[in-house]
Amino acid sequence: MEYEFRVRWYQRAFHEALVNRTYDRLIAIWHRRAGKDEIVLNAMRELAWKSPGTYWHCFPEQKQARKAIWNGVNGHTGKRRILEAFPPQIIKRMQDDDMFIELTNGATFQLIGSDRYDSTVGSGPKGIAYSEWALSNPSAWAYHSPMIRETGGFAAFITTPRGNNHAKTMFDRAKESPSWFSELLSIEDTRALSGDDLAEALQEYQDMHGIDLGRAIFEQEYLCSFAGAMVGAYWGAEMAQAEREGRICDVPVNHDYPVHTAWDLGKAVNNPIWCFQVIDGKPRVVDFYRPESDDLEEWVRWLDDRGYKGNDYVPHDAVVTEWGTKRTRVETLQLLKRKPKRVAKVSVADGINAGRKTIQAAVFDKERCELGIEGLKNYRREWDDELKTFRENPVKDWAEHIGSSFRYLGLAWREAMVQQPKEKPKKDIAFEADEKTGVIKSNLTFAELIKRQEKRRRA
Known part of the structure; x- marks a missing residue:
C-alpha cells in the first residue's frame, strides 16, 4: 500500500533503525521542527502493518497527545495528522475516548500520556515511543519497561533538551x-531552516523572554544545548550547583540519628515522601519514596521496614478528613504509630525560597533519591502567553508534588535539628568497682572527695 510520506535525509538513520528493528532501544535528541513525531507515527504504522501487535505513542500528558496528534491538523495539507499516518482504508475501528486504533490486520495503536502511565492495561506492547521525553514522567518508562522486556519489543525516546535532566542522563x-x-x-547538522528563519525564531524568543533567556531557549530548542537549567525551573541553578560541588553522591543512613520524612498529602496516589536526617546542622536527604497506590498503610510499612521512624512533616491542611474515612490524615498516621507534625502555613513563594536554601546546604543520595532529584530539576513555573512572563504557580505535571513535598522539607528540617550524640554521663558516685578486676577506684580527684565530704557534713 502506498503512502504520501517522505523521509528527509537527516531522518533516515533513526527511521531505518526503528523500522528495521536494528536496535531495541533508541534515543533521538533533535531540534525543534525536525519532524520527530512524524517519523515515529509513520514508523509505527509500518511496524504495525508488518508485525501485528500493540503499539503505544506516549506524550508527557494525555491531553497533549490529543491536541498534537489525534485532533491535530497538518498545516501544509489540511488533514488530521493521525489519519495521514493511519489512512482510513487500513483502519478497522477508532475509539475517540482513549485515542485507540485497531487496524484491519488486528494490530492496535494508541496515544497515551506519561501523566497516566499506570492506566495502560492489557497485553504488553511490541513497541512504545516517548515524545518530548525530557518533559515526561520518567516513572512511565520504569513502569512500561518490564512489559517491553517480556514481549522482546522496542522503546524509542524522542525529545529536544530541557536542561540537565533524565533525558540528558539517558542520552x-x-x-x-x-x-x-x-x-x-x-539545526547546524540538518540545515532544515534558513538563516532568515533562525534569525526570526531567535528574535521571537528574545522579544518574549528577554535577550539572555531568549537566547538560552533558542540554543536549547535549535542547537540542542543541555547547558543550564530547564527554562522556568524554580531550583535548576541550585541543583546544578549541588551536582558540581559533588553533593549528589552516596549518602549512607546514620542510624545514630532519626530519619524524618516530609510529605505532600494530596489526593490518593502521587504523594511523594522525602526522607532526611539533620547531622552537624546540615540536611542529609537519604531516601525518596513515590507511592504507586493510595494505601496509606503500605506507605507506612515501607518507612517502618527501613527504620525511618522520626517525625513526619505534613502540610498544614492534613487535618482535613482522610480519604473515605471520618478521620483526619494526621489521626490516621497516629493510629499507624507514626509521629506527624504539621508544617506551618506559608505562601508558596516562601516555601520555594526555603527549598532553595535547603538545596544549597543539603547532600542527596544519588541512587535512592534519583527520581526525586529529577523532579526537583523539573519543578517549574507556568508561562503566561498573554503577559509574556512566568506565573508564580507551578506547572501541574509529574514533578509538582515532588517539588511541593520538598518545600515542606525546606520548612521543617531546622526544627528537626538535634544535638550530636551525647557521651555517656559519668556516674555520680565517689567510688566504684572495676568490672573486670573488682578493684575499688574513684572517679573523683582527692580535692573533689574532700569537697564532697564537707558538703555532706554541712547537710
Whole structure:
C-alpha cells in the first residue's frame, strides 16, 4: 500500500533503525521542527502493518497527545495528522475516548500520556515511543519497561533538551552502549531552516523572554544545548550547583540519628515522601519514596521496614478528613504509630525560597533519591502567553508534588535539628568497682572527695 510520506535525509538513520528493528532501544535528541513525531507515527504504522501487535505513542500528558496528534491538523495539507499516518482504508475501528486504533490486520495503536502511565492495561506492547521525553514522567518508562522486556519489543525516546535532566542522563548512557541507537541533531547538522528563519525564531524568543533567556531557549530548542537549567525551573541553578560541588553522591543512613520524612498529602496516589536526617546542622536527604497506590498503610510499612521512624512533616491542611474515612490524615498516621507534625502555613513563594536554601546546604543520595532529584530539576513555573512572563504557580505535571513535598522539607528540617550524640554521663558516685578486676577506684580527684565530704557534713 502506498503512502504520501517522505523521509528527509537527516531522518533516515533513526527511521531505518526503528523500522528495521536494528536496535531495541533508541534515543533521538533533535531540534525543534525536525519532524520527530512524524517519523515515529509513520514508523509505527509500518511496524504495525508488518508485525501485528500493540503499539503505544506516549506524550508527557494525555491531553497533549490529543491536541498534537489525534485532533491535530497538518498545516501544509489540511488533514488530521493521525489519519495521514493511519489512512482510513487500513483502519478497522477508532475509539475517540482513549485515542485507540485497531487496524484491519488486528494490530492496535494508541496515544497515551506519561501523566497516566499506570492506566495502560492489557497485553504488553511490541513497541512504545516517548515524545518530548525530557518533559515526561520518567516513572512511565520504569513502569512500561518490564512489559517491553517480556514481549522482546522496542522503546524509542524522542525529545529536544530541557536542561540537565533524565533525558540528558539517558542520552549520555546510550552513547556508551552498543545496544542503543543514539543521535543528536542540531539545526547546524540538518540545515532544515534558513538563516532568515533562525534569525526570526531567535528574535521571537528574545522579544518574549528577554535577550539572555531568549537566547538560552533558542540554543536549547535549535542547537540542542543541555547547558543550564530547564527554562522556568524554580531550583535548576541550585541543583546544578549541588551536582558540581559533588553533593549528589552516596549518602549512607546514620542510624545514630532519626530519619524524618516530609510529605505532600494530596489526593490518593502521587504523594511523594522525602526522607532526611539533620547531622552537624546540615540536611542529609537519604531516601525518596513515590507511592504507586493510595494505601496509606503500605506507605507506612515501607518507612517502618527501613527504620525511618522520626517525625513526619505534613502540610498544614492534613487535618482535613482522610480519604473515605471520618478521620483526619494526621489521626490516621497516629493510629499507624507514626509521629506527624504539621508544617506551618506559608505562601508558596516562601516555601520555594526555603527549598532553595535547603538545596544549597543539603547532600542527596544519588541512587535512592534519583527520581526525586529529577523532579526537583523539573519543578517549574507556568508561562503566561498573554503577559509574556512566568506565573508564580507551578506547572501541574509529574514533578509538582515532588517539588511541593520538598518545600515542606525546606520548612521543617531546622526544627528537626538535634544535638550530636551525647557521651555517656559519668556516674555520680565517689567510688566504684572495676568490672573486670573488682578493684575499688574513684572517679573523683582527692580535692573533689574532700569537697564532697564537707558538703555532706554541712547537710
